Amino acid sequence: MTEGLMISIYVFVLAAFVGVEVISKVPPLLHTPLMSGSNAISGITLVGSLIAAGEGHGGLSVILGFIAVVLATVNVVGGFLVTDRMLKMFRREPQNKNQRA
Amino acid sequence: MSVVAALSYLIASVLFMSGLKMLSSPKTARKGNISAAIGMLIAIVVTLTDQRILDYTFVLIGLLLGSAVGVWFALRVKMTAMPQLVGVLNGFGGGASALVAFAEYIRMSGDASLTVWSGEARLDVLITLVLSILIGTVTIVGSMIASAKLHGVMRSAPILYPLQKQTNAALLFTALVLGVLFVLDPSLWYVLIIIAGLAVILGVTSVIPIGGADMPVVISLMNSYSGLAGAMTGFVLSNNVLIISGTLVGTSGIILTNIMCKAMNRSLANVLFAGVGAEYDPSVQAVEQRTVIRYTPEDAATILESAQSVIIVPGYGLAVAQAQHVLQELVNVLTAKGMLVRYGIHPVAGRMPGHMNVLLAEANAPYDILMEMDQINDDFQTxxxxxxxxxxxxxxxxxxxxxxxxxxxxxxxxxxxxxxVMVCKRSLNPGFAGEDNELFYNEKTMMVFGDAKETVTKLIQLMKS
Incomplete structure (x- = not known):
């Protein structure tokens, strides 16, 4: 087993613990934004997609990479934006209902 | 990878974690999301300046196209349709991970036409490659089916078929056996294609038997899968930022899945395989013709007029009727009369975790009156x-x-x-579980039949006059 792999496994296990600690503290009130926001974070696979699409060999791997870039970008951009749209709506003070037509 | 790139990825990971942490309070949540987005931007910019990218044509076209679609999705979606959108986005993330794994395989093979395998690959890379393709493909197909059901493009009732569990188990087993075969001989590229094909079938067969009201579990589970697929791709590429973020999302999805199952007192296996919501047959269920007393909105308004405290319990029907705005208007009217008005929200109300909260926040309900079940359950008696x-x-x-x-x-x-108890409902039909509701026949229950939006609008008029 290589050293790199060992480090990756450490990272994996520790990240899982951080995940449990951090996520269990999110109240049900915010579960939908949590899902869409964490979902946007999982679009990090875009990093891999970019490299695959830009390798310049041409051929199949670039095409696959290109599709992956499109999908992952939709995931990232759509995910963060929609989460922001939702979180903007959560307010504490009772609002005067001025946004309804 | 250069030191600068490695450190930038570390900064991105930290921003993701602190961003998620800030989501634990509605006061800091928006900042948290923005901080995670900045982390993502850093990771993308660093990757774009990486020497491994030689040709920017496809990269830039892909980024522009994806951003345009993403913005369009995010700005156009209605809050009631949020579960579908999150499903689609989950699927895209999972699909991208699977595609990256495949592209990386082609690169490793050393020959783009795949006729000769001249590559060398470590065992762990091959194993995670198979897992990434398998999980990623199940995620994209399963999420699309779930979204189609939620959007009403597909029948949302469970579609059952014989030997469900066995079929899914056999598909998964075959895919894993083929995976082992591939790991032993990585030149067998077509085995990867077959695994992906099996994953497509598995995505369909595992999600179609699950009914509409169980979708919060499926969406959470797909959320988890999309993260796991990303983490596996991280192992394939030896990229720690992918492993960290993928794992964070994976655990987040699992925690939510668990919360949803607990809130229904059902095991994950029961949700996935039991096909609840399928067997309902009105002719069998009508045990005895019992009568309920129908009340008019006028009757309801009279009772409400003399109330001091009100708890509103919303469900998926609120989303269907798009009645969240009028409902909050009613709350404002009641509050103005000096009543204590709060919402009591069940964890599985709606079609995804937290669905009702988002709808009511959209209608300008302050989040202090959106109470969780455990917070408010003892208050009903007073x-x-x-x-x-x-x-x-x-x-x-x-x-x-x-x-x-x-x-x-x-x-x-x-x-x-x-x-x-006032129940505003279209008909006496049982809920998703097919169980007749005793509450409707209770002597202190007032049934007000009709469309939620119309009834609530009527109540507002009556209360104002």
Missing amino acids: TDVALVIGANDVVNPAARSKKDSPLYGMPILNVDHART
């Missing part, structure tokens, strides 16, 4: 009116007493402890 709008199973007392009911053991909102 409350004058419990107003149930578009909810059914989550207030069904059969969950407490009726041992043979599919709802038995599920924690419910104790609306029947309130002095008066």
Whole structure:
């Protein structure tokens, strides 16, 4: 087993613990934004997609990479934006209902 | 990878973690999301300046196209359709991970036409490659099916077929055996294609038997899968930022899945395989012709007029009727009359975790009055009116007493402890679980039949006059 792999496994296990600690503290009130926001974070696979699409060999791997870039970008951009749209709506003070037509 | 790139990825990871941490309070949540987005931007910019990218044509076209679609999705979606959108986005993330794994395989093979395998690959890379393709493909297909069901493009009732469990187990087993075969001989590229094909079938067969109201579990599970697929791709590429973020999302999805299952007192296996919501047949269920007393909105308004405290229990019917704005308007009217008005929200109300909260926040409901089940359940006994709008199973007392009911053991909102219960509903039809609701026949229950939006609008008019 290589050293790199060992480090990756450490990272994996520790990240899982951080995940449990951090996520269990999110109240049900915010579960939908949590899902869409964490979902946007999982679009990090875009990093891999970019490299695959830009390798310049041409051929199949670039095409696959290109599709992956499109999908992952939709995931990232759509995910963060929609989460922001939702979180903007959560307010504490009772609002005067001025946004309804 | 250069030192600068490695450190930038570390900064991105830290921003993701602190961003998620800030989501634990509505006060800091928006900042948290923005901080995670900045982390993502850093990771993307660093990757774009990486020397490994030689040709920017496809990269830039892909980024522009994806951003345009993403912005369009995010700005156009209605809050009621949020579960579908999150499903689609999950699927895209999972699909991208699978594609990256495949592209990396082609690169490793050393020959783009795949005729000769001249590559060398470590065992762990091959194993995670198979897992990434398998999980990623199941995620994209399963999420699309779930979204189609939620959007009403597909029948949302469970579609059952013989030997469900066995079929899914056999598909998964075959895919894993083929995976081992591939790991032993990585030149067998077509085995990867077959695995992806099996994953497509598995995505379909595992999600179609799950009914509409169980979708919160499926969406959470797909969320988890999309993260796991990303983490596996991280192993393939030896990229720690992918492993960290993928794992964070994976655990987040699993935690939510677990919360949803607990809130229904069902195991994950039961949700995935039991096909609840399928067997409902009105002719069999009508045990005896019992009558309920129909009340008019005028009757309801009279009772509400003299109430001091009201708890509103919303359900998926609120989303269907798009009645969240009028409902909050009613709350404002009641609050202006000096009543204590709050919402009681069941964890599985709606079609995804937290669905009701988002709808009500959209309608300008301050989040201090959006109470969780555990916070508010003891308050029903001192409350004058419990107003149930578009909810059914989550207030069904059969969950407490009726041992043979599919709802038995599920924690419910104790609306029947309130002095008066008002139920605003279209018809007497049972909820998703197919269990007749005893609450409707209770002598302190007032059934007001009709469309939620119309009824609530009527109530507002009456209360104002």
